[in-house]
Amino acid sequence: xxxxxxxxxxxxxxxxxxxxxxxxxxxxxxxxxxxxxxxxxxxxxxxxxxxxxxxxxxxxxxxxxxxxxxxxxxxxxxxxxxxxxxxxxxxxxxxxxxxxxxxxxxxxxxxxxxxxxxxxxxxxxxxxxxxxxxxxxxxxxxxxxxxxxxxxxxxxxxxxxxxxxxxxxxxxxxxxxxxxxxxxxxxxxxxxxxxxxxxxxxxxxxxxxxxxxxxxxxxxxxxxxxxxxxxxxxxxxxxxxxxxxxxxxxxxxxxxxxxxxxxxxxxxxxxxxxxxxxxxxxxxx
Amino acid sequence: xxxxxxxxxxxxxxxxxxxxxxxxxxxxxxxxxxxxxxxxxxxxxxxxxxxxxxxxxxxxxxxxxxxxxxxxxxxxxxxxxxxxxxxxxxxxxxxxxxxxxxxxxxxxxxxxxxxxxxxxxxxxxxxxxxxxxxxxxxxxxxxxxxxxxxxxxxxxxxxxxxxxxxxxxxxxxxxxxxxxxxxxxxxxxxxxxxxxxxxxxxxxxxxxxxxxxxxxxxxxxxxxxxxxxxxxxxxxxxxxxxxxxxxxxxxxxxxxxxxxxxxxxxxxxxxxxxxxxxxxxxxxxxxxx
Numbered sequence: 001x002x003x004x005x006x007x008x009x010x011x012x013x014x015x016x017x018x019x020x021x022x023x024x025x026x027x028x029x030x031x032x033x034x035x036x037x038x039x040x041x042x043x044x045x046x047x048x049x050x051x052x053x054x055x056x057x058x059x060x061x062x063x064x065x066x067x068x069x070x071x072x073x074x075x076x077x078x079x080x081x082x083x084x085x086x087x088x089x090x091x092x093x094x095x096x097x098x099x100x101x102x103x104x105x106x107x108x109x110x111x112x113x114x115x116x117x118x119x120x121x122x123x124x125x126x127x128x129x130x131x132x133x134x135x136x137x138x139x140x141x142x143x144x145x146x147x148x149x150x151x152x153x154x155x156x157x158x159x160x161x162x163x164x165x166x167x168x169x170x171x172x173x174x175x176x177x178x179x180x181x182x183x184x185x186x187x188x189x190x191x192x193x194x195x196x197x198x199x200x201x202x203x204x205x206x207x208x209x210x211x212x213x214x215x216x217x218x219x220x221x222x223x224x225x226x227x228x229x230x231x232x233x234x235x236x237x238x239x240x241x242x243x244x245x246x247x248x249x250x251x252x253x254x255x256x257x258x259x260x261x262x263x264x265x266x267x268x269x270x271x272x273x274x275x276x277x278x279x280x281x282x283x284x285x
Numbered sequence: 286x287x288x289x290x291x292x293x294x295x296x297x298x299x300x301x302x303x304x305x306x307x308x309x310x311x312x313x314x315x316x317x318x319x320x321x322x323x324x325x326x327x328x329x330x331x332x333x334x335x336x337x338x339x340x341x342x343x344x345x346x347x348x349x350x351x352x353x354x355x356x357x358x359x360x361x362x363x364x365x366x367x368x369x370x371x372x373x374x375x376x377x378x379x380x381x382x383x384x385x386x387x388x389x390x391x392x393x394x395x396x397x398x399x400x401x402x403x404x405x406x407x408x409x410x411x412x413x414x415x416x417x418x419x420x421x422x423x424x425x426x427x428x429x430x431x432x433x434x435x436x437x438x439x440x441x442x443x444x445x446x447x448x449x450x451x452x453x454x455x456x457x458x459x460x461x462x463x464x465x466x467x468x469x470x471x472x473x474x475x476x477x478x479x480x481x482x483x484x485x486x487x488x489x490x491x492x493x494x495x496x497x498x499x500x501x502x503x504x505x506x507x508x509x510x511x512x513x514x515x516x517x518x519x520x521x522x523x524x525x526x527x528x529x530x531x532x533x534x535x536x537x538x539x540x541x542x543x544x545x546x547x548x549x550x551x552x553x554x555x556x557x558x559x560x561x562x563x564x565x566x567x568x569x570x571x572x573x574x
Contacts, residue, residue, distance in 0.1 A: 023393070025393075025395040026390060026391075026393045026395050028395075029390050029395040029397075030390050030391070033386075033387060033390060089376055090374075093374045093375060093376050093377070094372060094373075094374030095373065095374035095375065095376065096338075096374070097333065097336070097338050097368070097370040097373070097374070098368065098370060098373055098374065098388060098391075098433075098436065099391060100336075100337070100338040101336045101337060101338050101363060101366060101368035101370075102363055102388065102391035102392050102393075103360045103363040103364045103391075103392060103393055104390075104391045104392070104393060105360075109391075
């Protein structure tokens with residue numbers, strides 16, 4: 001042990017009640033700290049690196065597929081893992097007594113964990129936007145072998161929404177387990193289109209077949225991307241799943257009616273979105 | 286209006302068929318109060334209830350004049366509470382500064398500049414100002430103990446609940462801890478659970494000895510030591526009539542209990558008084574007659 005000595009003790013300055021912030025401010029402060037930890041986590045950085053590489057090379061034929069968010073799959077997996085670890089941190093490290101003795105309620109800590117997901121989602125949105133401008137220019141029109149395709153903002157939003165969903169799933173799994181590592185790995189299975197009916201990314205009907213090598217009308221399906229569905233409904237479905245996962249995480253400490261209401265809304269959105277926006281027929285490659 | 290007191294009335298905590306706290310009635314005011322007792326006496330259970338992380342099974346508990354069973358009042362208590370658990374549980378990949386800063390946010394300190402100043406202050410007070418950027422996993426057990434103490438000091442709490450704060454500290458650090466706790470106790474309620482009778486003797490105005498979930502002694506350290514007056518003696522051989530005995534470094538046998546006629550009485554210590562009160566359960570088996 002170090003022989004560091006303790007300096008003579010002076011009576012500490014009073015922490016005035018005015019200096020104490022209310023829960024709302026503390027929630028944002030905690031969210032900022034959690035966001036910074038996510039963005040600096042090596043696993044997340046690795047996932048982002050794996051995702052950005054295809055973006056940089058996503059020119060020509062595969063550009064619409066790239067911009068629809070498919071490259072963010074590795075980042076999503078990494079984020080699920082990282083948020084699962086973060087959400088289980090107190091339980092995993094046995095620090096619950098310290099957390100519980102503080103005035104910040106457990107539900108506020110979960111809310112902060114969910115809010116922190118805005119950071120990776122915004123990062124993905126920004127990178128997608130940059131990639132779109134680089135590939136399609138400011139007029140947002142892709143050209144390949146005389147085929148033209150005007151990018152739609154909703155298609156570009158899928159990456160960010162998907163990232164938010166994976167983070168939310170990580171918070172849900174992590175907040176309910178002490179064994180975060182196996183739980184995180186198990187939760188990753190949620191991201192594999194399970195019964196190939198749910199594609200995580202879709203392109204609408206309007207994309208010319210030259211861009212994806214299939215026939216127009218939606219028979220192009222990959223591991224996580226389908227063509228020929230309603231992008232808007234697909235986004236509704238992803239947002240619904242996110243809301244459902246978030247409310248499930250919150251419900252551990254917050255049984256207020258508004259949480260149940262949000263869960264019901266999330267469930268309805270998820271069902272509607274999956275039914276109308278995530279076409280059956282995705283094929284595992 | 287809140288009152289700087291802790292009031293327990295017939296306080297109970299039951300785990301299955303076991304009464305961890307069995308009808309404890311106590312009032313605590315400002316100053317440092319020491320809590321002694323053998324393992325399993327209910328010290329940590331009591332500390333966790335005073336820290337509002339564990340709810341009593343029965344009885345009444347008021348902390349700083351507030352009821353911890355009421356969610357709103359519980360939050361008010363927690364805003365004035367510093368708690369150092371017996372096993373704090375650290376995020377080992379955090380640096381010392383990051384961990385204490387994180388706990389500071391949990392205590393609703395959200396102004397970054399003021400919070401960082403406060404974090405630096407408490408780390409300085411426990412003598413860790415030169416290791417703030419080191420990861421906790423690389424710190425010694427004693428340093429981690431001091432991080433746990435530092436987070437409890439955040440925000441200048443009116444009520445400090447410290448569960449074995451001096452465990453794993455070297456003699457110099459223990460002395461410094463006593464100095465710190467003593468100064469804190471001038472205006473605050475400081476409750477210290479410990480196995481170190483020397484700590485109690487050095488810094489506590491009041492000492493409570495717990496046994497089987499109840500207070501077996503409540504008084505000053507001097508009164509605790511006085512219980513053993515004329516009840517401690519040494520002899521060349523073990524005396525089976527003693528309540529407790531152990532072999533000293535000099536090869537003699539020190540006994541606590543009712544001395545035989547003509548016994549060579551020695552000056553008692555607070556530890557002798559504690560052993561008399563806590564009984565054989567406080568001593569290793571080989572010490573108990």
